[in-house]
Amino acid sequence: MTNPGYGKRSAPYERPRTENDFGHLLPRDASIAAFIDRLPEGSDISVKTLAKALPYGQCAVRTSLNRLQDAGHLRRGSECVATEEVLLWVTRTFFSRTARDDAWWAAFARGDVPKEQQRPTRSRAFILLASLGRAAPTLTLSSADCVNLEPQVSEWFERGATEAELLHALTAGLPTPVHHAASLVRRRLRDKLPPERVAPAHRTVLRTLECSECQAPGRPEALLGGRCAPCRGAARDTHFGPPGAVQAPEVRARVNSVRAAVVPRSERTFR
Structure with a gap:
């Protein structure tokens, strides 16, 4: 187990466990995923710890964890945890038995994942x-x-x-x-019907996800497959600000045009 607050955290609204939860994965990846799935909350699932408990080396475990991330079962990040005295940012690895797409993980990071509607045969x-x-x-x-x-x-x-x-x-x-x-x-x-219980106030979720390779935090929408654009080999996004915002080169061009149109003080005529 890791220190309190760290380690494995299961994603919410998991579907019931079945014998073929990881049948779409390669055998080694499925074996590691099934092992992690049965670990309790807060378990240390770092590469070194898993390699000690499983019959695979650290390189093999690291490769499988990356593939689990690509398949939508795992994300790495940090979360703000409130104690009686301070707010702490702790490192966590979020695991989902059910494969999730990038949009689901982005919603999870914002704290607004909708509960999936289940259709049990009996209530x-x-x-x-x-x-x-x-x-x-x-x-x-x-x-x-x-x-x-x-x-x-x-x-x-x-x-x-x-x-x-x-x-x-x-x-x-x-x-x-x-x-x-x-x-x-x-x-x-x-x-013996109990009274209605007051629902707790909704707490704003403070959670970030980070790139699995360079560990740089980023917007969940930009971490496709759990990796940032540079680590995926994609061109770096040089646009800043909200959609439609004027970028730095265009700002400089506009300022230069304004300066060029200004008449020097020595050439001004006063009436």
Whole structure:
């Protein structure tokens, strides 16, 4: 593990893990990606550390990490973290099990990545109700009971309740025996419904991405594939300022034309 605040950070809104998440990659790259994917948050995934844990040398690991970056699974950068005393910029490596394009990573750096709409076969509420019998066998529900109680459980989730809080509310202190599981669950869902929780204020994300080769920070839109234009071999952009801004050579030309049109003071005539 790295020092607190550094190391691996998983990208948000990952799709569920499958056996073929990295099937589009070369075997070595897929092996390293799968290894990183299963590491906990904050793990040290530097080239040297990975080479010690994997059967590959540092050069091979570095090449694979660059290819993972090209494929949209990895970006390197820094992020501003607030402590009780100061604001710290920490170096982080962002990893996504799901391959993302450059536009997605640019939105991620700005902090405005939209949550992807998932289409599960069953809702989160239905799944919890269907598995309730595992935690408390006397509360085993039928499929019809799960459908009828699903809106009440969804309301708990909308108010910020977790699965653990719901299970505790439904299974703690059960009477013996339970004559009608569905009625008892419906009553507890109604009587123990928590109050609405105030959503925390949106915090401005302070995050930058940097070139994987020269480590120079840059605009996410300019780091195509995680590399800046010079490292990609592209011509350096000499334009500065907002779109349509007058560039330095044109400014000098305009100033020179103005100077040329000015009549010297010795030649001026006064009336």
